[in-house]
Amino acid sequence: MNRNLIIVPAYNEAEAVGTTIAAIRRWAPEFDLLVVDDGSTDATAEQARMAGATVLCLPFNLGIGGAMQSGYIYAKEHDYDVAVQVDGDGQHDPRYIDDLLSRLNEDPKLNMVTGSRFLDPEGEGYRSSAIRRVGIRLFARLMSLITRQRVTDPTSGFRMTDRRGIELFARDYPHDYPEVEAILLMHAHRLRSCEVAVVMGPRITGESAISSTQSVYYMVKVLLAVFVALFRERPNVVEEDPPPVGAERTT
Amino acid sequence: MIFAAERLSSALGQRAEVIIVAVVICGVIFELVRRRHLMERYAILWLVAGFTLLILALWQGLLTTLSRAAGIYYPPAALFAVGFLFVLVLLVHFSIIVSRLSNQNKVLAQRLALLQQRLEQETAERTGPAASSATAPVADRPRDEPSPTR
Numbered sequence: 001m002n003r004n005l006i007i008v009p010a011y012n013e014a015e016a017v018g019t020t021i022a023a024i025r026r027w028a029p030e031f032d033l034l035v036v037d038d039g040s041t042d043a044t045a046e047q048a049r050m051a052g053a054t055v056l057c058l059p060f061n062l063g064i065g066g067a068m069q070s071g072y073i074y075a076k077e078h079d080y081d082v083a084v085q086v087d088g089d090g091q092h093d094p095r096y097i098d099d100l101l102s103r104l105n106e107d108p109k110l111n112m113v114t115g116s117r118f119l120d121p122e123g124e125g126y127r128s129s130a131i132r133r134v135g136i137r138l139f140a141r142l143m144s145l146i147t148r149q150r151v152t153d154p155t156s157g158f159r160m161t162d163r164r165g166i167e168l169f170a171r172d173y174p175h176d177y178p179e180v181e182a183i184l185l186m187h188a189h190r191l192r193s194c195e196v197a198v199v200m201g202p203r204i205t206g207e208s209a210i211s212s213t214q215s216v217y218y219m220v221k222v223l224l225a226v227f228v229a230l231f232r233e234r235p236n237v238v239e240e241d242p243p244p245v246g247a248e249r250t251t
Numbered sequence: 252m253i254f255a256a257e258r259l260s261s262a263l264g265q266r267a268e269v270i271i272v273a274v275v276i277c278g279v280i281f282e283l284v285r286r287r288h289l290m291e292r293y294a295i296l297w298l299v300a301g302f303t304l305l306i307l308a309l310w311q312g313l314l315t316t317l318s319r320a321a322g323i324y325y326p327p328a329a330l331f332a333v334g335f336l337f338v339l340v341l342l343v344h345f346s347i348i349v350s351r352l353s354n355q356n357k358v359l360a361q362r363l364a365l366l367q368q369r370l371e372q373e374t375a376e377r378t379g380p381a382a383s384s385a386t387a388p389v390a391d392r393p394r395d396e397p398s399p400t401r
Contacts, residue, residue, distance in 0.1 A: 036364075054372075056364045062357055070361040077365070175357070 004031045004101070005080040007071030008053070009064055010088030014042040017088045021051035024086060027094040034074055035088065038067040044088070064157070065178035072161075072169040084160035092158040096198040100160040103196050111165045111191035114183075115158035115198035131215050138219070139180050142226065147187045152195060154180045164191055180222045184229050269308040276301035296344075300337060 006024055010017050017035065024033060035048035039061035048055045056070055068085060075083040084100060086092045092115065100113045118140070136155050143151040157179050161169065168189055174181035186193050280297045283289035307314045307330070318329030 054368065056368050058360050058364045060360060062360055066357045066361065069357075070364055073361060074365060074368075175354075 003078075003080045004028075004082040004084070005071075005075045005078070006031045006033050006094075006097070007068065007075070007083055007085050008033065008035045008048075008088045009038060009067040009071065009085065010035055010040065010044050010048065011038040011061060011064075011067070012040045012042050012044060013088040014040070014044045014047045016090045017044055018047050018051045020086070020088055020090050020094075021048060021053050023090075024094040024097075025052070028097040031084070031097065032080070034071055036067045036071050038062055038064070063176040065173055065175045068157075068178065069169060069173035072166050072173065075166045076170040080166065081163055082160060083166050085157050087157055091200050093199065093201060096158070096196070097160075099196050099198070100158075103194065104160055104162060107194075109192055110162070110194060112159060112161045112186055112193035114153065114156050114160075114193060114195045115200075116153035116156055116195040117198065117200050118152040119195050120197035120199075135215060135219050139222065142223075143180060143183050146184060146226070146230070147193075150195075151183060154183055156198075156200075158198060158200070174225065177218055177222055181225050181229060184226055188229070188232075266308050266311070269304060273301050273305035273308060276304065296341060 006028060008017070008020065008024070013020075021033065021035070024031070033053045034056060035045075035053040036056045037045040037048065037058060039058045045055050045057050056074060058067060058070065062070075071085070072083060082101065082104065084097060086094060086097070096115055100115060104110055104113045118136075136153065139154040140151050143154045159179075159182075165186065168185065168191065169182070172185060174185070183193065277298060280289065280294050280301065284291060284294045314326045314330060318324070318326040321329060323329040323332070
């Protein structure tokens, strides 16, 4: 029997987190639910507990990277088979969790499935500021080039990973703005990922982690991180070799 | 004659000032360490800088000799170059330390949150399942919540 975990990172999402949890319960009842309260100053943790979620309370704000990594560490320690990130602000529609899971189970070689807003050509994509769309497209090109496979939505946090992914991210996960770098991390450890088309709603409440003024910093930071990461030594493995330090399969 | 004497006294005055500055640096650093505002390992760097300044001020001609040897014919420029380099290296050193500290900070926060959650869960389990609504398994939760508005 598979054990699956939904990780909901939430920072000051007291108004939205209850609705998000209710929707998750409705559409993915077979998943356990962990809310990572990233040092919220409002009643996020209380709301999440009231909605019946297990809550990890970080003592102060670590940012999405640190929050998600705590979720992966929790998943690893509690021996989960699958972990999926669903944002607490209601952007990620839990109805697609099943799509992600069936895609992940379909191919045993897959280690990560990402919900992409841009995969479906008929889809409306994602309404956002121009600079952000340009940034997403730039990173999509870059990551496609590096990983030699089509990446359409590198900034999507709507991701499902298997055990190897959980183990890897529990040990090593980027600090801030982790999504793009995480793709590179998977690639560097020769783990396989693919995308599944999803539609994302607008966030119910809360600010994006990236305001438009921060977009430039975001781009520079991620570009630097990706560039440096390309030269970082990693325990590279060939398929038959023992897995790298960051991705042992514990069975 | 008069010019030479003036120059000598001004040079002496400058030397005295440099010596005072060096002594003050060392004194301030010593006092900071004494009050535990500064750890010894970081104080050493500043004390080395202070002593270097002191030696250069006391040992007349050393700076000139050294800068000539380095091909710099204006000794103060050599002093500035070395000082600038020192501060630069020090700042990089501190950036490394800050990065390491914030990483350790992150790990501590994560461990704390995980331990706190485990403690809450175990407390809830010990005080009886009735009180542990927060940790109830998914299957026990009602499934007939209203459909999401989206």
